[in-house]
Amino acid sequence: MSKTNPEADLEASDDQLNRAIEELRGVLQEEEQRTGAPERDATTTNPGVILNIPVDVQIVLGSAEMQVSELMALQKGSTVALNRRIGEPVDVVVNGRRIARGEITVLESDPSRFGIRLTEIVTAQKKG
Template identity: 35%
Template sequence: MATNKAKSPKKKTKAVSKAAKKSSSKLAPTKVSAASTTVPRDNIDVMGKLNLTVTAELGRTRETIGKVREIGDQSLIELDKSVGEPVDLLLNGELFARGEVVTVSENFGVRITEIVRQPGD
């Protein structure tokens, strides 16, 4: 009977050049200065013209699909906040402030009472 002997694969070694070893062992430090993070004035002017969505959120609730399907005219939806409790102000969907609901002429408004975090932080 003949037996098949499995040959073990030969190990391959990669030759690393002296130049590659030398360049990887000594990396020059990178200097970062305040000047490198300065935004040009033109960019700030352009950013000042961008539109953002500001949302005043009175409250939230969770409902089943069945209950949502029953909603119609004159339906009441109870929210998780009490009357007089501060409303959340969202900037592009992110909480950034809280405030109280006021009237401005014939419209609603929000007087900011607390900045939770600065936009962009």
């Protein structure tokens, strides 16, 4: 994923998802032709097809807005102030969409690593 063009990354993620959906449709059509059975929900015919689709998961600690001149002046050791404070929840984003919020935690199994403890699952909003 590109650190310089998040819009292109989102488009690439959507393209991957669209390709996976098209592949799934093809598999379902082939199965229907092979068996003569009507097309059913993908999770009914082959849940592995859906469950094996890769998704991009990002944990967003915060963001910053700066001018290009400030961006160009960044060097090793520079600090960028984010729009969130210590202790505020972080966003869990899948393929460009926020699905949850959580808090940063140290892994019990490996104290040199950290993870996210989910505190809120974002409900899907209906369009239209």
